Amino acid sequence: MNEDYLKEAGYIALEAGLRKGVDTEVYLTINRQLSIEVADHLVETLKESEETGLGIRLIKDNKIGFAYTSDLSARAILEAVDDAYQITAYTSADQYNQLPSGKYEYQAMQLYDEEINSASVETKIAMAQQVEEAARQTDGRISIIERAGYEDAEYITLIMNTNGLYASAKGNFSGIYIYLAAEEKGDAQTGFAMCMSKWFKDLQPIKVGREAAANAIRSLHARNIDSAVIPCVMEPYVVTQFMTILSRMVNAETVQKGKSLLAGKIGQKIASTSFHLVDDATRADGTACFPFDDEGVPTRCNQIISRGVLNHYLYDTYSAARDGVTSTGNARRASFRSLPGVGSSNFMVLPAANSTESLIAGIGKGLYITEVMGMHTVNPISGDFSVGAAGIMIENGGLTFPVRGITIAGNIVDLLQNIDAVGSDMRFYGSKAAPALRLQNVNISG
Amino acid sequence: MLDKYILNQVLDEALKSGGDFAEIYVEEKNISNIYYDDDKIESINSGREKGAGIRVIKQGNTAYVYTNDLSTKSLLKAAETASRAAGPNMINRSSIALNCKSINSQIRFQPEQLSFADKIQHIVSANNIARNFSKDIRQVTITLGEARKTVQIANSEGELIEDERSRVRMSISAVAAQGNIVQTGYESAGEIGGWELLNKVSLDDMALNAAKLAVNMLSAQPAPVGKMPVVMSSTAGGTLVHEACGHGLEADLVQKGLSVYKDNRGKQVAASGVNIIDDATIEGKYGSYQFDDEGIRAQRKVLIENGELCGYMYDRLTAQKDGTKSTGNGRRESYQHKPIPRMSNTMIGPGSEEPEQIIKSTSHGLLVKKMGGGQVNTTNGDFVFEVQEAYLIENGEIKSPVRGAILTGNGPEVLKNIDSIGKDLGFGIGTCGKDGQGVAVGDAQPTIRIKQLTIGGTRMADGPQIKRIRRK
Known part of the structure; x- marks a missing residue:
């Protein structure tokens, strides 16, 4: 699934809105996520997901109607447009309800790190394991690793409205984190550290592991x-x-x-x-x-x-x-x-x-x-x-x-x-x- | 909902390279929320969503894949991904025969049967009542929300559960102000079922109570600071038991060593007379269900009996690790989440004392009638709660209201320090957040007295959000 798939769904919604004679905006996303949690060097949970959805905003006589659907079939989109239209009967009129005026120029930005996409799942698991290992090696009092993990997300966002606005971009980011506890003489204290970055190369597992360990140790007693x-x-x-x-x-x-x-x-x-x-x-x-x-x-x-x-x-x-x-x-x-x-x-x-x-x-x-x-x-x-x-x-x-x-x-x-x-x-x-x-x-x- | 044949195919695919357990959870959900603020309908949100989560467990580790594309092709791809993530295994297995238990819906009045126009009529009436109560009422916010789900849960044990669930809730917050002092009164109600709730609980009464509370608290003095006895009225709901004790009895936290209650089974962890129960079977309560999100029948679990710790709350995975059975506490926010041990309706069981007598026998202390949100560190049991409505007790009598009290303490210590338990029982509702998943919970307690708690500072909650119960 890609931008073209979203564009097709978006036009179905915009055209349905136009047929009803109302200002229409459609917001579409595809979200892909990977999260890995390790405990004692084993992958405890590996989660992969893909989510697609559409939110439709209509403005009729200064009143807003909104509905969403995760199903991008033409039938489901038309139902959502009907729901949103029905809602405009009940919401309050407000003269400031308006959609952005339209055609904008957008700044070119570095949003997508190909390395996040190309790195293997095994590499990502190894990073989460390095975070855990670094934390354990920092100090013998680190007794519990609650969660250590890696996650990344990739998203495509497409926004269109009947004023001619068309905005589309694709981005991603990745991160590592750890939650742990240190124990000594009956006292237990937690510590955590994280690093989220748009750039895969900026993730430093050892630094994150050590920082969380130090945070827990310094709170003991x-x-x-x-x-x-x-x-x-x-x-x-x-x-x-x-x-x-x-x-x-x-x-x-x-x-x-x-x-x-x-x-x-x-x-x-x-x-x-x-x-x-x-x-x-x-x-x-x-x-x-x-x-x-x-x-x-x-x-x-x-x-x-x-x-x-x-x-x-x-x-x-x-x-x-x-x-x-x-x-x-x-x-x-x-x-x-x-x-x-x-x-x-x-x-x-x-x-x-x-x-x-x-x-x-x-x-x-x-x-x-x-x-x-x-x-x-x-x-x-x-x-x-x-x-x-x-x-x-x-x-x-x-x-x-x-x-x-x-x-x-x-x-x-x-x-x-x-x-x-x-x-x-x-x-x-x-x-x-x-x-x-x-x-x-x-x-x-x- | 999906055909049995497809569910079977998906489970077979999920276990293609082995595994101890596979499951598919399919969900279709319709939601609708009305948000009313500043004398107008601020927004109405309506949505439909469906999706499936596929889980493969192998040697205690979980692969979870979800998608909101329910085509057979997409489901088989998700199952294949889960199977691959779980890693290789040489065990051959035969296909699963699914045995279906279908649940007849108990819902008489489906939420969507009440029209937007009817709901708005209730809201406008409540808004007027709150605003007309006093000229000091500056803002009134009302929300009405409903969610209806149909779920299918099929697993490699051959179980197939089809369930229909619906939940409604309403809340009102009234803000009163005089000069620089701003106070909020908040009321909420919710249950499993439909809008028959409006026949049982009057939104108008909630509006009046919220307005009264906000206005009364304007003349309250700032809360005292220091340690003193605290009487918690049953009207405070069970935020305390949920935070100070409940989370520490969830098996995942216990097994990870993150609970102060680990290795405490059979030990005296609370004062005698204290019973703590998690009960998912109470009809209509906000945290109730018929089957949990792993298809296990809902249960009533006594967690602490007469001060002695008797058990933890389990889902399938944590139960298997401890060589026991799930207690029906495997819950998830949606198809996007794996199930984990969660509370349902958690309560301190009622005792035998008259609530009034508990107050009368307190020479000096704080009476807490309404709690706000709270947070707990389960590793050491430290908690912090805000208080919405409180009064000073002097010589057994309820004296002046105080505002902005914050209670800080330690869960295990509080349980040992309960020295009076009333025979009443009051319920509260909330959304409990843990590991990034929010689930609907109920909580309850009788009027109790805690020998000593630390009261600190001045602050209060704001906004229409349902009481948030958070964990670190």
Whole structure:
């Protein structure tokens, strides 16, 4: 199955929409995935999949109808168009409901690594085994490998609409990961590490295995500490977890619904001067690199926060029309099963020049935060958070003993303004990337 | 659904190069969701999907291949891929004779029999009730969702199960605000079956309760910080038992050594009087089913009896590793996933005390009436939960409401620290996420008292999403 197969299905849907006299958009994908999980050097699970699907969006009298199908036969497509058409009778009319205006030029991008496709399954299994082996060899206390694995995905996306838009591209990426536990004297602690990349040659199994092992070992025999307000350094991974909340707050849809505390803050300084936030789907080393968004609008590099000042929000076609601006190319869909909404692509806090050591060196008493739990419950309306955390104590500029069972609480805007130094070690976790950040005062309850 | 002859062919192909077990799971699913927000229908999503997953197990290892192309050619190709992935083996085997058990649908009122117009009428009425409750209500979000599946499960043991499943759910969240204080009230309900649910549970009542809760919590004081006794009302549902205990009793985590409950069978792991049960057979409950996703009949399993650990939850593969039988807990999100041990409806069994008496006998503590989401690290048992509705207890009396309480603790410690168990039982619903698969679960508990828990910080949940129960 290929682009031609999708194109054929797409035209059936578009023509059916045209016959009904409505604006029509069809989104089609083919997704192929391979995932390998090893345990004790054996392949525990090998999963291969292929999925095809179509989502149809109609606009009739400013009302949207949406339906999807995984069956691309002409009969199933026509049924989906009928379902979507029927739904337009019930949804609310909104003058800003519109499809992207049409013929765009798309930037040529390197999206497909032939090496991912050509490497044998045996090579990929061996990589997963190397991750596991490297972790075990790092330290004798690594007692359990929960999961170690390799995965890759290949996708073709085709979007067409009755304004003449035609967008098509094929991409892929691959990754390795490991979840493990270290045990010593009755204490067990988990560790994980991952590497996702658009380029097969960038996957480094030994590095990933060692990193996960080190993460678990450093948490052994952690203890509680007394409540305190102290400086903290957040690891890049922890920063990316906070960015999940931030991505909701800079989402124009959230802002327009009055669910973001960044509403009305354009042009204002909301973070420390050293804080720069960008969303950039054109960035070649991010897994979300793609020439167009999920409505077919060309992507671009969006400078959301520069030197602490909020420049703009992220928009899709609908939210942009509502604010009288142009889409930033941030329409995203979870899959062909859903309507587009605003979402981030390669969402990044830009690095500065400070090594992690230098961030820690300046702290007399503080905490190096390595883990947060319960981030999904942070309130994006008020920005208030209180999450479980674990980390390593910083004393006299150096890391001392591990800490767990604490909560850190505060408000995300205070946190952004509290950043007093930014690290140099920007890393991608999925499509989010961040360096380590140092914060002046964090509320810790023990 | 597929013809028996084709299923047979696929299983033969899957075991072509040997293997201990082969299975094909075929699913056809129709879904429809209405999402109402900001006084209007924000979206309606309707979809049809079908697909098949083929699994070959050889020496404890699994090859899984899925496709949403159900042509015989595509299925045989998928079976061949699975067979190849499982690796070579010289055992010759004869063809399988499939013996079909077909399930008569228990669903009287199919979800799709309620029209969009009727559903919208219910939604608009509930929206008005929530908004009219107070001028402080700023936003009301309502979702109604339904899913109907027909599944076929055929395996190399000669079993063939054909089942029809349908599940409906509804939720409402009301946001109230005064100045800088924003509070959310959230209600949800769901069951196996169709929209007869609307005759049993009133969406209007849910709207009123959500609005009341949001408004009441505006005047609440911030939660205290520190350690204190906690009374959890049965209205809190069973998030605690699900997170703090349930995941640790799933056999895959136990066998991998990732559970604090490994090697604890026959040992006292909870206070006496504590019974923990996983029961997939309760009629209509959100986590119930007739057969699990491996075709094993649903069961009621006592996991902890009077404080003693008696067993774990198994699917076929983990049961075979432990030399026992599946407990009917092999579940999967869809044809795209291999089955793994999952909970169904998990509960702390009721005791004999009067719930009011438990509160009266508490001199100082926190009364939790509604829980939010939570997360657990199964390796060490540490958990964190958010609380939606809570009150201070002083000298046995319920005093002022508090907002933004977070409970942190350790699962095994909490089970040992339960010192009162009420005779009531309250259910909750949720979508439990594990290994990237979400499945519908129910949970329940009576009013219980925990001697001591850590209360921390200020935060609350937002949004219409069904209560998310996550595992690390």
